[in-house]
Amino acid sequence: MAVLELPDWMALAPALILAGTALVLFLIDSIEPHSTNRTLLSGTAVAGSLSSLAVAVWFTVAGVGAKGIENYGVIDIMNGQFVVDQLALYFMIIIAVVTALVTVASYDYLQDHTYQAEYYSLVVLAATGMSMIAASNSLVTIFIALELTSLPSYALVAILKDNRGSVEAGLKYFLIGALSSAIFVYGVSLVYGATGSLQLTRIAAVLESGDAAVGDMGGLLGLGILMLIGGIAFKTASVPFHFWAPEAYEGAPAPISAFLSSASKAAGFVLAFRVFTTAFPLEATTGIIGVDWTLVFAILAIVTMTLGNFAAATQENVKRMLAYSSIGHAGYVLIGLAALSADGGDLVMGAAMMHLLVYGFMNTGAFLFVGLAEHWGVGRTFEDYNGLAERAPFACGAMAVFMFSLAGVPPFSGFWSKYLLYTELINAAADNTVLLVLAAALVINSALSLYYYSRLVKSLWIEEPLLDRDRLAQPTGLYAAIIAAAVMTVVLLPAFGPVADAALEAAAAVVA
């Protein structure tokens, strides 16, 4: 690692900082277990995630792990168990951003809550796991990082112990999570059985070697890959393991819903991007199992986005609407994997990554607004949100920004990511009917999504309030996080160049 001549393992600093922060939080709690200093706790978590963010941005700008620069190159740690490249750093940035927003917002949300220290340390531990997923390069490290993410998440969903919904959501999330972990790890074992290796680059080497013994294992390998896809579908809330998402997001505290639907989803996608581009080279794998795995992703993408959008359109509960919309967006991002077989597939994947970053701001912000509404105690349905803009124009303005940005309407950055995804998809679809169908599905779903996003804007801004309200409180943390997310959603429109460059480099790091 050429920056300041540091040892190689320091390249994992963004994840290590998060791990350290979690330990500090435990330490703070063990010093005074019975008193809660929420400023200190929240402040520590925010400081940790912001430092992680700063280091990840610095590394990206400095070219750590960048291909093709002298003295640099992809950093290989522990004999290829971990790698730090532009892809890893890009997703570490997304995860740190979401963690920072969520921990800032939790300051108010957790007021009077008993288990604050536990809450913050679990959030930061889960974020550590997500960061490690981004850098994991072997099926074992991936699985461990995945569990490090999942276990705290189960506890976080159920952390409102006195709230039936929260506990129920936690149990559902845990049961489906455990099932999908089992499926995933079974898939890992099948892949290991077929190729004799767990490290991603070595799996690829074995597949490409043309070894007859591997060639006969096509069925086994295919089943293994299918099961890995199952695990990924759970983490990204995609069909067929999506049905936990509305339940878990609805029952969980809103900042946790924001955290899971943005950061956890991003982590699931970086896992998918890395495993499928590195371990299963398209030609060799298709030669062995006889099926092009991008097809699976194409089908999943269409089904996921359509199901997410149609379900979102019929919801009365705002949080559930956002949950289904987040399933829809998972469908959009899956296109990044579905298009890999075509020329220009790396650009589509880059555009999908851009979408994840922008999504990290706008979706987190939207869920945090729901958190703010819960803090105000206004209720959960669209009708309950009627006319809030008269009392809280700034927060509602921010929410309108998130909604239009999620719908992909300019002048917000969601426009760039969605339209660039579409543009590059058309480019790649030049002679590929499947991708053309995907592009059509993307357009139809985008048009449809406008309905339920604008419906929320209509509730907030246009409808008359159901009951007279006094001035609504303006909790500092929640407001700061929401406004910051909204400002970034707007600012990234003119300043989209660096995001696009970073995402395209991240995609180029794994797609040859």
Next chain:
Amino acid sequence: MMIEALIAVALIGALVTFIAPNRIAGKLAFAISLVPVALSLWLFAAFDGSGNALLDGELAFESQAAWLEIGDHSVSWFVGLDGISLPLVVLTTILCTVAIVSSWTPIDDRESQFYGLILFIEANLIGVFSALDFFLWFVFWEAVLIPMYLLIGIWGGPRRKYAAIKFFVYTNVASLVMFGSFIALVFGLGDSVTSFALPEIATAMRNGGLDGLFGLSGPTLASVVFIGMFLGFAVKVPIVPFHTWLPDAHVEAPTPASVLLAGVLLKMGTYALLRFNFTMFPEQVEVYAIPIAAIAVISVIYGAMLALAQTDLKRIVAYSSVSSMGYVILGLVAYTTFGVGGATFQMVSHGLISGLMFMAVGVIYNATHTRMVTDMSGMADRMPIAVGILIAGAFGYMGLPLMSGFYGEFTIFFGTFGSELLSYSPLFTSLAMFGIVIVAGYLLFALQRTVFGPYRLETDYEVGRAPVHDVASMGVLLGLIILLGVAPDLIFDMITDAIDPIIGGGL
């Protein structure tokens, strides 16, 4: 940097107005909006461009900066003006100021948000007319929707929610169709374009650089894209049968939003048709000339007939816009200097006249709280000056010589009649001219019922004279209408200069 300054003043002004107290928002927004007016008039005076912006013309106030690099294509901030866009920019700034003044009386709720949104629209409208990069243009194009949606939805009439959603969904779906078509076009051009800059794409198109895509041959792809983009813009214009959002939006919108909607937003559609379809696809224009002309004539006649059947003053003016936009399409498809030039002139002229008409209806409504022709009579008695201006505007609409409407329509008919590209052009022209008779019919009918005769509106409040600020801004519009009618060469010269490269000179 002048265009950037223009947009920045409106944007910053919008932000300032948003956070200003409601009490002063109206006056503040008016003061701010005078800066773009002055700037755009200065641009008009200092204009030194020539030729067409998309076809190797000399751009005025050009500036370009890199934005994104996506694969083999770059996106840039690229703005500049030519003889087509400059008059529309001036129209935009003037109408926005007029719209702000016209809101002083009717808007009494959440003022700072209202005026902020108007200034925000202004910034985006200027962007639409000056952007020369497709993505930049599309950002401005779409960004107009949100503030207009909110203006109709929050401050509109009784059915405002329905009208706002309808407006938003119609135009946004149309934009998606148009966007998809255009992207296919860019990739169909292959290596001959390296950016989304409109001049580069237009030049490549006219050099026949279009290869096939999706298994379609070049000409087929061109036809598909042409039709896709035409449909996309047709909703915005609007052309029959995509016009149904317009009367709803207009009737429910508050007066200032109607002024902007009819005055400028409709011109976005015809401007885009001229910039994209009629500049980039000369061959397809020839192929589809007859169906387009037929739709245009149907829009003229059908729109006018619909207007004839209305009893709501605002609906009359709204439907007559459908009719007027039909003339613009007819002029475009004639593809002669006078046809396309007249169409562009008509965009400006109709912007001023319909802005004036909507304002007048708004002023009457503010005083009487009704817009029904059947309710009113003898308004000239109570508000002589305002009604005088309304009558003058109506005659402008009917095409009275020495007013801008006459010159716009006359040049369109003149250009269309002699069109070589459009077969049966004399037939289409004569059919469209019949529309003028109907326009005169419904306007005279409405005026006769509402304005003249004895005053007999029964109200429990005093119906007095129109406020001075409303009359003054209507007077300004009327002055401009007459100015352009007397001296059309003020803008017609620069328009034809920008149009000649598209059609290669001629009539």
